Amino acid sequence: MDFSLTDEQNMLIRTTRAFVEQELFPYEAEVERTGELRPDLVEEIKAKAIAAGLYAANMPEEAGGAGLDTVSWVLYEKELSRANYALHWTCVARPSNILMACTPEQRERYLYPTVRGERSDCLAMTEPEAGSDVRSMKCSAVKDGDDWVINGTKHFISHADVADFVILFAASGVEETPRGPKKLITAFLIDKGTPGFEVLPGYENVSHRGYKNSILRFENCRVPSSQVLGEVHKGFEVANDWLGPTRLQVAAGCLGRAERALDLALQWAATRKQFGQQIGKFQGVSFKLADMATRYKAAEMLTLNAAWKADQGAMTDEDAAMAKLFASEMLAFVTDEALQIHGGMGLMSELPLERLWRDARIERIWEGTSEIQRHIISRALLRPLGA
The missing domain is CATH 2.40.110.10 (Butyryl-CoA Dehydrogenase, subunit A, domain 2)
Structure with a gap:
């Protein structure tokens, strides 16, 4: 199998990551502190996202979107999700694909204005x-x-x-x-x-x-x-017809936040010293990092495999359920271990870890709980056997 990304996909990753770090990261502390997203800030970032071609990029070209294939869309979602959810979702909106079911008259009133950022x-x-x-x-x-x-x-x-x-x-x-x-x-x-x-x-x-x-x-x-x-x-x-990939969106978002938590844990383990050496040299920490990285990579493979199958018209409910289930539970594990590696500092609001840890909890509930995903998977396994 060819796991390499195209030049266009690598450019999409770089562009989206740079936008997130330059335009979204600086406002995370404000949103976390106030619990609010200023309307003027939304409009400011939205304008920049539209100019960068990142706004409504999930939508088909015929509707005015970027027309990303599923793999590219998952990579894009992963990068956006490294930031505070309110910032990336509200300011770099992805309209519901269900709007593609609109009649011609409805498209003029709802679909196109939403893709242009005039409505939500x-x-x-x-x-x-x-x-x-x-x-x-x-x-x-x-x-x-x-x-x-x-x-x-x-x-x-x-x-x-x-x-x-x-x-x-x-x-x-x-x-x-x-x-x-x-x-x-x-x-x-x-x-x-x-x-x-x-x-x-x-x-x-x-x-x-x-x-x-x-x-x-x-x-x-x-x-x-x-x-x-x-x-x-x-x-x-x-x-x-139109909401099938939503669980892949959740899985991709879990990948983005898990990657950020893992990066923070790696940096801390490589620089924090106790008993005269970096804590990453202690087996108790190094084995945590190994488990975190392995689970992250497995979730990434499940998610990208499901996205690739979607592009071939072969993705099943089981594929999407496996990706969502494993990625959301992986995120819970990675953020918890990253916080543990940081010790007391992990719970302080000066670092984004406590937010990533809190935010991870909802991913096992919305868009179908972990129990629902397991039901979908087990039913797919048993159905061919008549059970």
Whole structure:
């Protein structure tokens, strides 16, 4: 197998890494301290990201994006993720690929302005009683003439506080199946400010300071049928068509932060002295570094292999689940060991390690918990055997 990167991919890595270090790293301490991302700072960095060709680079060329192949996109995500999450996600936005399902009219109103940085989106699936079990969602959409009337609540909705519109998934009907009734789901595009749609502050989170979650409340919110994204009752099909690589995005982000934590641990082990020598010479530290590097490399291989298969049209749910599962658990291990190598200094806010350690915890939960990933993997293994 050829593991070498193209000249274009190496240039993408260098460009993105330089941007992160020059434009994002300097503001990490401010965001961590205040828990806020200044609007003027967002606009300043966004303009620089657009000029550098890094904004909305995940989107296809036909939509105005960079049209990166999956491997290149994963490499790009890895580099961006070395920085504070709020900074890289809000200032160097990657719109949801599900917007590619827009009609021509919807593309003019939602897709293209979002890719240009004039508007921003958020995705709303999770509810207080519907997390991993999306089919149990209670937020409903009922047809009334040419309109749909939406009622219900969503929560844990990332960056809804700054988004201009929401991509909402709601239960729109029921179909009978051999296993009993099953809810039908429809996706909608709903502008912030639509009567009956309210965005409320979410919960305080130990991970990713500055990157907020919100509660969305819909009370007799009326939207025209022209706001349906994709086909009526086909919301899951739309999501499956366009959201497949999302778990690779999480895996790539874990790689970026793990690499930063490992680099910090290596520098500390090579320069910190105790008992007359560098602590990296002690087996208790050197073996930690070896285990960290090995797990990191294994996660990188799993992620890049899944990305390569995606480019060949051969990636399975099992591939993406393995990458997300292993990379997120690897990040937890690497950040914890890096902090341990630093001793007391690892927990001090003067270093980014305590943030990397805190931020790592959410990766085993969102975009499908580790338990869900293990379910996907085991089901794929057993299905051919009829189990």
